[in-house]
Amino acid sequence: MIKIAITKGRIEKQVCKMLEKAGYDLEPVYNKKRELMITTDDGLQFIFGKANDVVTFLEHGIVDIGFVGKDTLDDNDFDDYYELLDLQIGKxxxxxxxxxxxxxxxxxxxxxxxxxxxxxxxxxxxxxxxxxxxxxxxxxxxxxxxxxxxxxxxxxxxxxxxxxxxxxxxxxxxxxISTRLIANKVNFKYNKTEIIDLVNRLEQVVEE
Amino acid sequence: MEFYKYLIPEESIDVRIDNVATLRKIEGKLRETFTKNNYNEVLMPSFDYVELYTQIGCDIPSSNMFRFVDSKGKNVALRYDFTIPLARLYATKYHDTTSRFCYFGKVYRKEKVHKGRSSELFQAGVELINEPGVRGEQEILAMLQETVSNIPLNDILIEFGSAAFLDRLFEITDDDARLQEILKYRSVSQLKEFIKEHDFDEKFSRLLLKLPSAIGGTKMLDEICELVDDKILLDTLIDLKCLIINLEGTYNYQFDLGMVPEIDYYTGLMIKGYTKNAAKPIITGGRYDKLLPKFDADVSAVGFCCHLNYVLEALAMEENND
The missing domain is CATH 3.40.190.10 (Periplasmic binding protein-like II)
Structure with missing residues (x-):
C-alpha cells in the first residue's frame, strides 16, 4: 500500500484526474464526504491537507509520497526528500x-x-x-x-x-513553480517498486 | 506566573523513564561489541569552538548550533557532531598510528520549533582511523554486522553506495553541482532535461536515467555495470561489489547507486541503515578520507554512527503495532 498526502483544493483536483488517467480507481476519493483519510481498492491511501502539512506528514514518514507545489517546497525548511516528478500542472x-x-x-x-x-x-x-x-x-x-x-x-x-x-x-x-511528486527517503526504500510504478504511470500522463 | 515549575523549553526532549532501560541495554551491548574489538571509548567534550564545525568545510550552519560566548569572548557550541571532534583528537594526539575509537552520547542540533523534531540526539558510533583500503572497510563492515545484530528491530535494511562512483560520474559529465543536486532529489524530470542539454551517447544517457532507481541487489549492480564503458567508473562499482559480496553472515542489504553523500568528506563506501518505523536512517557512515587531511593528518578514516533515538522511536512503534 502506498500512503499519499495531497494538497487540498486545486492540486487535489488536478492530481486526482491525473491518477485516474494513469489507471487508478479514484471513485472513493470523488465520493468522499467529510472523511480525511480514504483507502482505495488499488491499495492507495489518501489524506488531504494544507500544503505545508503535506510536507510535515512526509517528513515524519506518515505518508510515503506527497503532491505539493514547488512554492511550498521552496519556502519550507525541510529539505530531506526525493522530488521524483514534475507534474507540469499548476504552473x-x-x-x-x-x-x-x-x-x-x-x-x-x-x-x-x-x-x-x-x-x-x-x-x-x-x-x-x-x-x-x-x-x-x-x-x-x-x-x-x-x-x-x-x-x-x-x-x-x-x-x-x-x-x-x-x-x-x-x-x-x-x-x-509547478506541482511536484515528493517521497520520504526511507519509505521510498521500502515501497520502491510500487512508488516507481506510480511515477512511471504518472509520467506517461504528463507526457501525453 | 511561575512557568518554570511546570514547563520545559521547546528545545528539550521529553523525560522518559520507560525507554531508558531499553536505551541502556542496547548501549551496553554496543559498548561490549565495540570494546571487544579494541575500539576505545572516548568521552568527548560537550563544548567546542563554533569554528571547528564551520571552518572545516562540512557546511554546518552555525545557526543550527547551541552557542554561547566563553570567558575569552570566543564562540563556543554545544557538541554538534562526534566525527569532526574525533578527527581533531586523532590529529593532535595519535598522529600516524592506527586508531579505533567508539563513542556514546548526545549531540545538540537546533531545530525549528513546532515541527515535531528533536534537538537532542543520542548517538553511538565507531571510527577507524588510518586503516586505508579494503582492510579498513572490511573491519567496519564486520562491526556494522555485529551492531545490527544487537539492535532489536526486525526489519533493518542496510544500504551501500559509493562516493567514488559519483565523483567519477561528475568528472565525466564535467558538472558536479547540477547533477549532484538532481540525484540528491532523484528528480527524474530534471534528469531528463539535463540529458537533453548534454551531448551524451545513448548508452551513457541510459546509465544516468537508471540512477534515481538504481536500488537493489547484485543483479541490479551487474545491470548497471553493463552500461558503463569508462574503466575508472566501472572499477568503482566492481570494488563495491567485491567488498559487499564477500561479507560473511546474513545481512539484509542492497545497493543504492544514486546515493549522494550528505557531507562532502565521504570518499568511498557509504552506509545507510533503515527500519520501516523510523522516518530517518538509523545508521549512517562510510569512508571519509577527506576529513583528516583538514586537520593536517594525511590519513584515511572509515566509520559509522547509530542514531539511537530513531531506534527507540521505531521500537516503540513496533510495540504499538503488535
Missing amino acids: CFFAVAAYPEYATKNFKNRKRIASKYTNVAKKYFESKKEDVEIIKLEGSVELGPIVNLSDAIVDIVETGSTLKANGLEVIEKISE
Whole structure:
C-alpha cells in the first residue's frame, strides 16, 4: 500500500484526474464526504491537507509520497526528500511585483518587501546582495504596496490579472513553480517498486 | 506566573523513564561489541569552538548550533557532531598510528520549533582511523554486522553506495553541482532535461536515467555495470561489489547507486541503515578520507554512527503495532 498526502483544493483536483488517467480507481476519493483519510481498492491511501502539512506528514514518514507545489517546497525548511516528478500542472512563477516606479526609484532606506513566502523573499534578495526588510502577510499580499506597508511584494504570479487590476506589475521573475511528486527517503526504500510504478504511470500522463 | 515549575523549553526532549532501560541495554551491548574489538571509548567534550564545525568545510550552519560566548569572548557550541571532534583528537594526539575509537552520547542540533523534531540526539558510533583500503572497510563492515545484530528491530535494511562512483560520474559529465543536486532529489524530470542539454551517447544517457532507481541487489549492480564503458567508473562499482559480496553472515542489504553523500568528506563506501518505523536512517557512515587531511593528518578514516533515538522511536512503534 502506498500512503499519499495531497494538497487540498486545486492540486487535489488536478492530481486526482491525473491518477485516474494513469489507471487508478479514484471513485472513493470523488465520493468522499467529510472523511480525511480514504483507502482505495488499488491499495492507495489518501489524506488531504494544507500544503505545508503535506510536507510535515512526509517528513515524519506518515505518508510515503506527497503532491505539493514547488512554492511550498521552496519556502519550507525541510529539505530531506526525493522530488521524483514534475507534474507540469499548476504552473506559475515567483516574482517581485510593485508599482512601475519601483524599478527606477532611488531608495534611501531599506526596501520593505511583503510576502507570504518569507524564506523565498529573503533568499532572493540575499542573492541580489540586497538587504531588505521582510514583512509577512498571510494573504492578499498585493495590499502591501497599496496601503503603503511595503515597497514591493514577492508572490506567486499566475496570470498577473490581480496585479494588473491593482496597478502593479512584475518587476522580476524569481523562479518557476509547478506541482511536484515528493517521497520520504526511507519509505521510498521500502515501497520502491510500487512508488516507481506510480511515477512511471504518472509520467506517461504528463507526457501525453 | 511561575512557568518554570511546570514547563520545559521547546528545545528539550521529553523525560522518559520507560525507554531508558531499553536505551541502556542496547548501549551496553554496543559498548561490549565495540570494546571487544579494541575500539576505545572516548568521552568527548560537550563544548567546542563554533569554528571547528564551520571552518572545516562540512557546511554546518552555525545557526543550527547551541552557542554561547566563553570567558575569552570566543564562540563556543554545544557538541554538534562526534566525527569532526574525533578527527581533531586523532590529529593532535595519535598522529600516524592506527586508531579505533567508539563513542556514546548526545549531540545538540537546533531545530525549528513546532515541527515535531528533536534537538537532542543520542548517538553511538565507531571510527577507524588510518586503516586505508579494503582492510579498513572490511573491519567496519564486520562491526556494522555485529551492531545490527544487537539492535532489536526486525526489519533493518542496510544500504551501500559509493562516493567514488559519483565523483567519477561528475568528472565525466564535467558538472558536479547540477547533477549532484538532481540525484540528491532523484528528480527524474530534471534528469531528463539535463540529458537533453548534454551531448551524451545513448548508452551513457541510459546509465544516468537508471540512477534515481538504481536500488537493489547484485543483479541490479551487474545491470548497471553493463552500461558503463569508462574503466575508472566501472572499477568503482566492481570494488563495491567485491567488498559487499564477500561479507560473511546474513545481512539484509542492497545497493543504492544514486546515493549522494550528505557531507562532502565521504570518499568511498557509504552506509545507510533503515527500519520501516523510523522516518530517518538509523545508521549512517562510510569512508571519509577527506576529513583528516583538514586537520593536517594525511590519513584515511572509515566509520559509522547509530542514531539511537530513531531506534527507540521505531521500537516503540513496533510495540504499538503488535
